[in-house]
Amino acid sequence: MARPSLQTERQQSIMAAFTRCISKLGLEAASLDEIAKEAGMQRSLVRHFAGNxxxxxxxxxxxxxxxxxxxWQAQGHSHRDDPSDDWLLNVLFSPAPETQYQIMLPAFYALLxxxxxxxxxxxxxxxxFELYVADLSLKLQARHKQATTDDCQQVALGIINIYFAWDSLRGLELNSTLIGNNEKLIKRLLSSLN
Structure with missing residues (x-):
């Protein structure tokens, strides 16, 4: 297998470093100097490989x-053979998401x-955001054949909105009643497709 180009390798390294900087410092405080330091390269190389x-x-x-x-797509793919909707709650409300996801989450919300x-x-x-909604809508249509496309799109939008709101509060220590009610709300939305 051929080695990726130095350009691609460096750009990936810079993007990963910038993501970590945003997560730690916020978007505006993540300067070129901070990114270069995090990436382990000179500031001029950051500019050369990634621009201004x-x-x-x-x-x-x-x-x-x-x-x-x-x-998101890997999680959905790993549950493609599960005919129930339980997979969705397990994916969306996992108490311990994978490490890469946790690292990127603050940067994602900073960009939003x-x-x-x-x-x-x-x-x-x-x-x-639209990919999440469209993809979930298709997954719901495949599992709830009697539901209309419009119903699946509305439920998908509701679930993704709840998920984004809940996910943005992940850094808080929400009590188990709130988390449980969130899951019940998702189940209520899903039951409307039956």
Whole structure:
């Protein structure tokens, strides 16, 4: 197997470093110097391989959205043979999501909150959200054949909205009653498709 190009390898390293910086410091405080330090390279190399600050922000939005989409699709794929809807609760409300997901989560929400300032970030984050809804809608249609496409799309939108709200609060120590009610709300939405 051929070794990836140095350009691609360095860009991936820079995006991973930028993601960690955003998660630790926030988007605005994640400077080129901080990114270079986190990536273990000189600032000039960061600029050479990834461009200016705006280029970096656009690239990291694509990197993070792509990673989240990959995780989502892999989770759905791993439960494709489960005819019940229990897989969805297990995937969405896992008490211990995988490490990469946990590292990227604060950066994902930082990008969402900054999307109004960066048109390309807004477009990419919108695509990511819409992919979640469309993909879940298709999965629901496959499991609930009697439900209409419109019903599946509405339930998918409701579930993804609940999930994003709950996920954004993951850093809080919510009591078990709130978590349980969240799951019951999802089950209520899903039962409307029967």
């Amino acid at each position: 600050r705006e280029d970096l922000v656009n690239q990291v939005a694509d990197y993070i959205a792509s990673e989240f989409e990959h995780i 909150s900054a999307a109004h300032r960066y048109p390309s970030v807004r477009v990419r984050m919108t695509q990511c």
